[in-house]
Amino acid sequence: MITVKKHLSLKPLIDGFKQSFEGYKDARRQKSVDYSILDTALSALACMFYKSGNLITFQRNLKKRFYKSNLETQFGVTETPEDNQMRNIISSIPADTFQPIFKNYLNRLQRSKHLNKYKFENKYLIAIDGTQYHTSETVNCSECLRQKKRNGKIEYSHKALQPIICHPDQKQILPMMPEAIKNTDGVEKQDCEINAAKRLMPKLRKQHPRMPFIWLADSIYATGPFIQGILDEKEDFIFRIKKGDHESLYEHIETADFQNHKTVTGRTSIAYRWYENIPLNKSTDITVTVLKAFSITVDKDGNKTSTIAGVWCTNLEVNKSNVVKITKAARARWHIENQCFNALKNSGYELTHNWGHVKGESFNFYILTMLGFYIHQIFELSDTLFQWCRKACNTYKELWEYLRVFFNTILFESWEHLLVYCLIANEVDPPDIV
Secondary structure (H helix, E strand, C coil): CECCCCCCCHHHHHHHHHHCCCCCCCCCCHHHCCCCHHHHHHHHHHHHHCCCCCHHHHHHHHHHHHCCCHHHHHHCCCCCCCHHHHHHHHHCCCHHHHHHHHHHHHHHHHHCCCHHHHEECCEEEEEEEEEEEEEECCCCCCCCEEEECCCCCEEEEEEEEEEEEEECCEEEEEECCCEEECCCECECECCCHHHHHHHHHHHHHHHCCCCCEEEEECHHHCCHHHHHHHHHCCCEEEEECCCCCCHHHHHHHHHCCCEEEEEEECCEEEEEEEEEEEECCCCCCCEEEEEEEEEEEECCCCCEEEEEEEEEEECCCCCCCCHHHHHHHHHHHHHHHHHHHHHHHHCCCCCCCCCCCCCCHHHHHHHHHHHHHHHHHHHHHHCHHHHHHHHHCCCHHHHHHHHHHHHHHCCCCCHHHHHHHHHHHCCCCCCCEC
16 A cells, blocks of 8 residues: 655645745736646646657647546646747746745655755755756857857857755755856856856755755866855865866875775775865965875786776865765765756756747746656655556656656546556556555
């Protein structure tokens, strides 16, 4: 017997989505409005959730046959616009409208004790990184970033800075509200990842004032002003460092004293070195602890091969009792690339799909894609019925192919009934649901 989660099943998560639109002031002329903002946003979310851009036609066919559709039973959608109307309506929604949804979902995970799994030394690891979700040499808007290529052509793009909560022992990641990297002043002021981070971090602190953060980021963030901003907030960081970005730091550690530690598993050992009170660079008084990790493998003939696993700087105290744990935390930054961006670009979410190019609308579709992905992460973390379905199918891709076909052709009372049908189709006896 499986109990439907009161806080984390699809219906309450959709209710959490709807809450952010309560009191929304629609600026459109009401006499010419055929589709509500909320119905349109939920329809777009459904497309991202089922990883499909052509759900609408199927749902209208279902409604003709059964006077109801799965968009209505699962997402609460009454009427859905055509693609062009959807693009225009989505583009009119201020992006900040979606921010409370991310907080709502995180609060639900906290209430259900799942967020406790992400605590690291009683803090939370927040990885930040930028991603590109639109690029073209012809299609552009005033908010596009511009880059001159070697052939002289201009490449236009849209990017976002994405924060996630991650943990080295958790496969699932928890997205937070992203920040758009976009031009707001034509070509005079080119926005960048660092500027977006300076806007994003105060917002996250305000949204989650009781969550202490450890920031994880790439080498471009390991600068004096950026680190000083973190220290001023009495927060912690673990940033990757590269020799090309930190030449003077690398010069210091060549002759500096260090402590070391080693772990051995079978034929592979990990060697750790850390150097304390190393100047970050020549233009600041900030000192950091530099941590290096090497992977050493011994083959059957006794030959050793050493590979550097990473170099990081941090303000955390490093010692023999925690160096392994801190290194794992540092390497968890890769979750944003592997578990987040790669999944969104290669696992059917079609992050780079061109939904049109109305000003501002591209970022809203990015947010909706991230919210669909977020719900999937919650299900993988907490939904036993969904986990059964995933095991019943050969691959994750096959699971969603099943779910899309069923969603588009059969009317279900709820998301849970669709999952039960998926189990039956895969010759698995479904459990009772309460």
